[in-house]
Amino acid sequence: MPYIDPHIHMVSRTTDDYARMAQAGCVAITEPAFWAGYDRSSPKGFYDYFRQLTEYEPARAAQFNIRHHCWLCINPKEAEDPGFAREVMTLIPEFLDRPNVLGIGEIGLNKNSKNELTIFEEHLGLAQQLDQLILIHTPHLEDKLKGTRLIIDAIKRNTNLDPGRILIDHVEEHTAKLVLDNGFWAGMTLYPDTKCTPQRAADIIEMYGTERLWINSAGDWGISDPLSVPKCRVEMKRRGHTDETIETISYRNPLTFLSQSSKFSTHG
Amino acid sequence: MSRYAIDCPATKSQVVDLYFMEHRAKLLDIAAFLDRYDRAPADDEGHRGGAAGEDFRVAALRKALRILREDGPERARRIQEHFSDMTEQPIEKAPMQGALGVPPVSRT
Ligand SMILES: [Zn+2]
Numbered sequence: 001m002p003y004i005d006p007h008i009h010m011v012s013r014t015t016d017d018y019a020r021m022a023q024a025g026c027v028a029i030t031e032p033a034f035w036a037g038y039d040r041s042s043p044k045g046f047y048d049y050f051r052q053l054t055e056y057e058p059a060r061a062a063q064f065n066i067r068h069h070c071w072l073c074i075n076p077k078e079a080e081d082p083g084f085a086r087e088v089m090t091l092i093p094e095f096l097d098r099p100n101v102l103g104i105g106e107i108g109l110n111k112n113s114k115n116e117l118t119i120f121e122e123h124l125g126l127a128q129q130l131d132q133l134i135l136i137h138t139p140h141l142e143d144k145l146k147g148t149r150l151i152i153d154a155i156k157r158n159t160n161l162d163p164g165r166i167l168i169d170h171v172e173e174h175t176a177k178l179v180l181d182n183g184f185w186a187g188m189t190l191y192p193d194t195k196c197t198p199q200r201a202a203d204i205i206e207m208y209g210t211e212r213l214w215i216n217s218a219g220d221w222g223i224s225d226p227l228s229v230p231k232c233r234v235e236m237k238r239r240g241h242t243d244e245t246i247e248t249i250s251y252r253n254p255l256t257f258l259s260q261s262s263k264f265s266t267h268g
Numbered sequence: 269m270s271r272y273a274i275d276c277p278a279t280k281s282q283v284v285d286l287y288f289m290e291h292r293a294k295l296l297d298i299a300a301f302l303d304r305y306d307r308a309p310a311d312d313e314g315h316r317g318g319a320a321g322e323d324f325r326v327a328a329l330r331k332a333l334r335i336l337r338e339d340g341p342e343r344a345r346r347i348q349e350h351f352s353d354m355t356e357q358p359i360e361k362a363p364m365q366g367a368l369g370v371p372p373v374s375r376t
Contacts, residue, residue: 035365077365080361080362110362110365111359111362111363111364111365111367112353112358112359113358113359113360113361113362114358114359114360114361115361115362116358116362117358139367140367141351141367141368141369141370142351142352142353142367142368142369142370142371143353143367144348144352145348145349145352145353145354146352146353146354146355146356149356150358172348173342173344173345173348174345174348174349174352199287200344203344205273205274206272206273206274206275206276207272207273207342208273209273209274210273210274238286239276239277239278239286240277240278240282241274241277242277245274
């Protein structure tokens, strides 16, 4: 059964990971622009990063018949300096027409600060002006609930963006309903230890259903697992879920949301 | 009709067979962590915040254990909320990039 990992940071992973993902059934991925584990010293660092996301990674993925797509932005961890963030944002439009770019992401909040919120709202404006799909990062741990509320408020207050074209990621037990009830798509990110496990993701699916919900690994430079989507499928199967439910959550739903961009494809 | 979107396909005894050992071990992990915390010597300059000099994260963990013991649905959601910053306004400036798992005492 093929699967899509709609949120994974392959620039931080080895080519061996691509091989193992392909063996496990991965046919397509999407990679949001994010923090590199350190702050870049100049906007030029982002220019090179955007080239990596649009030139080098698609070629590396293609060796394993995995279609690579990406999202562009300056992430909230590096948005505390608005002048710097705005300079990076001026680089985005020239990359948006590249064949694997799906939209703006992962924008959002990290510590729920005023500057993060300002830069988030400016990204929403850019997405609205250029009619782009949006992928949103919600803060982790103690900051998640407050950040998710601020994000939803900001979208409703400042834009007339269609919630069906926005995915709000990293939902957990206390934020899934809030995101889904407001008409957005919701992503669940599976982590090996500190956050949502495959067992709890399966619980959330049982509580809220499969509509507008997907799972991803958010594999990156930290402790994370690029095979967590297939592991969650095994967990659901072990519990007795049908192949149809499993396919909906790990393939059909990401296919439906992402196909709103004509650039998304699962064919090598 | 179930109050949930999809009925858990496993029966109660199947749920126990699948998960009991794993969660028995996780409970022992919590017990051993609290024992370890009790055995550890005090810090030179006192702990970060919290009642009676206790680390605010451990104090929050002990409170979460009380939620575990209560009956009623959605214990996971209630514990998540207990560990959340419940203030509503954005903060002035991000003090760091990471998170601690529990809000600072001023924002509980
Ligand atoms: Zn990410």
